[in-house]
Amino acid sequence: MTMFADAVDRTLEMTIVPSFTRIGYAVRSRLDHWTPVGQYDLTGRVVVITGATSGLGLAATQALVADGATVEIIARDATKAAAVCEQLRHGTTSAEVGYVVADTGDLDAVRKAFDDLSRRHGEIHALIHNAGALDKQYGQSPQGIEHTVASQVLGPFLLTGLLLPQLRATPRSRVLWVSSGGMYSQPLSVAGLQMGPDDYDGTVAYARAKRAQVTLAQMWAEYLRPDHIAVHAMHPGWADTPGVRRSLPTFRRVSGPLLRSPDQGADTLVWLAADDRTPIETTGSFWLDRRPRATHRASATRRSDTVDERRCLWDWCVARCGIRSEIEAS
Numbered sequence: 001m002t003m004f005a006d007a008v009d010r011t012l013e014m015t016i017v018p019s020f021t022r023i024g025y026a027v028r029s030r031l032d033h034w035t036p037v038g039q040y041d042l043t044g045r046v047v048v049i050t051g052a053t054s055g056l057g058l059a060a061t062q063a064l065v066a067d068g069a070t071v072e073i074i075a076r077d078a079t080k081a082a083a084v085c086e087q088l089r090h091g092t093t094s095a096e097v098g099y100v101v102a103d104t105g106d107l108d109a110v111r112k113a114f115d116d117l118s119r120r121h122g123e124i125h126a127l128i129h130n131a132g133a134l135d136k137q138y139g140q141s142p143q144g145i146e147h148t149v150a151s152q153v154l155g156p157f158l159l160t161g162l163l164l165p166q167l168r169a170t171p172r173s174r175v176l177w178v179s180s181g182g183m184y185s186q187p188l189s190v191a192g193l194q195m196g197p198d199d200y201d202g203t204v205a206y207a208r209a210k211r212a213q214v215t216l217a218q219m220w221a222e223y224l225r226p227d228h229i230a231v232h233a234m235h236p237g238w239a240d241t242p243g244v245r246r247s248l249p250t251f252r253r254v255s256g257p258l259l260r261s262p263d264q265g266a267d268t269l270v271w272l273a274a275d276d277r278t279p280i281e282t283t284g285s286f287w288l289d290r291r292p293r294a295t296h297r298a299s300a301t302r303r304s305d306t307v308d309e310r311r312c313l314w315d316w317c318v319a320r321c322g323i324r325s326e327i328e329a330s
Contacts, residue, residue, distance in 0.1 A: 005031035009291060019288070020181055020237040021258035025267070028289040037267060040274040042069035046124050046170075047273060048117060048163070050074040050104050050156070051131030053084045055241035056178065056269065059262035060130065061097075062088065063270045070096040072120070074113055074131070074159075076103045104131050105141040105151030107158055107321060114162040123170040126273040127163055129156035129213070130178040134247040138200035145320065146194045148202070152209040153193070157216060158321040168227050172280050175224075176272050177217045177233040179286070183210035184297045187304030190312045202247070210235075212313060214286055214295055215305070219314055221284030223327075230280045232272050234287040239265030 008031055012019045018027075028034075047064050051057040052073040064071055065088045075081035081099035088097045098120070102113035117124070132152045141150035160175055167173045186207040193212060195205050214233045221231035238244075240259040244252050252259065268287050272279045285292040296302040318324050 002031075013293070016181070017258070021255070022260045022264060023258065024237060024289055025260055025264045028291070029267075032290065034267075034271075034290060035275070037063045037270040037274065038066060040067045042067040042125075042274055044068075044070075045126070046070045046072065046121050047126045047128065048072045048074065048124055049126075049128040049130055050159075051178075053077070053080045055243055056236055056239060056262055056266045057128075057130040058084065059266040060128070060269050060273075063263070063266065064273065065095045065097060067274060068095075069125075069274075071098075072117060073097070073099040074102050074104065075099055076101070103141075103151065104129075104155030104159070105145070105147050107141070107143050107150070107154060110155050110158050111162065114159060117163070118166065121166060124163055124166040124173065125170050126174050126176060127160065127167065128176045128178070128269065128273060129159070130269070131155075132178065132180075132206070132209070133243060134202050134206040136202045136247065138195070138197040143320075146196075146200075146205065148205040148209050149194050149212075152206075153212045153216070154317060154320050156213070157317040158323055160220060161321065161323040161327050164224075164327075167224075167229050172230075172276055174230040174232065174273065174279060175217075175220060176231075176269060177213045178269060179213045179217075179233045179235045180206070180210040181235045181237065181288075182207040183214055183235070184301065186211045187301045188212065188215055188306075188309050188313065189304060190309060190316050193313075193316075211301070215310055215313060216317065217286075218284045218295075219310060225283060228280075230283045232279065232283065232285050232287060234268050234272060235293075236260070236265030236269070237288060241265070 012024050047069045052061040053075050078101045085097040089095050100113045100116045102109040139147040217233035238259050268290050286295050
């Protein structure tokens with residue numbers, strides 16, 4: 001990286017629109033001379049990814065399969081997952097793609113998914129927490145947790161804890177969380193993490209869950225540092241995905257020409273999963289366009305990010321997931 005590239009990057013990052021849109025991607029990829037994601041050899045590596053049947057998850061999975069990875073998709077819809085796996089296998093003789101049916105918001109289903117995955121694989125090279133919808137209407141998981149929190153905070157937390165033996169058995173393994181730039185708008189608040197049916201706002205609930213994801217990624221990074229398991233979170237910028245079209249139609253209409261393609265949005269995620277240099281030489285970072293970013297843009301959210309609040313979040317997840325014994329035993 002050159003001083004000129006650093007200066008340009010800082011200028012982009014000072015304003016949201018150029019940084020988060022296809023402008024930021026185009027400028028940074030050229031200035032930093034990125035290795036194209038299609039040039040990695042992932043033969044023999046196992047990647048588990050949630051939310052891979054459309055949007056960023058599908059784009060990332062396509063790139064990983066093209067690089068030779070064995071990919072396991074965790075999806076809610078068996079018919080859709082099977083169709084995606086067939087599509088991914090088409091035109092290649094080496095792709096190994098499987099799926100497990102589970103809603104990441106259903107903790108019992110997550111445990112069943114773990115049972116299936118652990119029977120198939122003794123090693124997992126990358127666990128990618130990508131599933132994450134912005135739900136307009138309030139809903140609850142089978143365990144009575146607001147669904148945004150259940151699917152994007154508790155489910156990933158539980159799956160990470162359960163798969164620790166497979167991750168520890170694998171050299172250069174990593175755990176990756178796909179967050180959102182929307183998390184910059186919300187403080188860390190365990191008491192405010194779950195919204196009720198009367199005050200539910202899907203956009204706010206989503207941003208709060210994404211804030212929690214970034215915090216938990218940092219905490220998992222410290223917990224797993226002795227095991228040399230890298231943990232990172234990233235955000236894709238503003239990408240034109242089915243989720244954006246469904247949940248934010250006005251935003252898409254206004255921003256459409258500047259939105260990133262799914263491939264552009266997924267690039268840093270694939271790089272974090274595939275590259276054996278910076279992504280495993282560091283841990284606990286929050287990334288956009290292959291560069292680490294600050295996790296706060298406002299003093300109000302920074303003030304909320306205390307040691308006590310972080311500990312409260314971790315303990316809350318452990319208690320809700322019933323995973324204390326798995327973590328302590330590991």
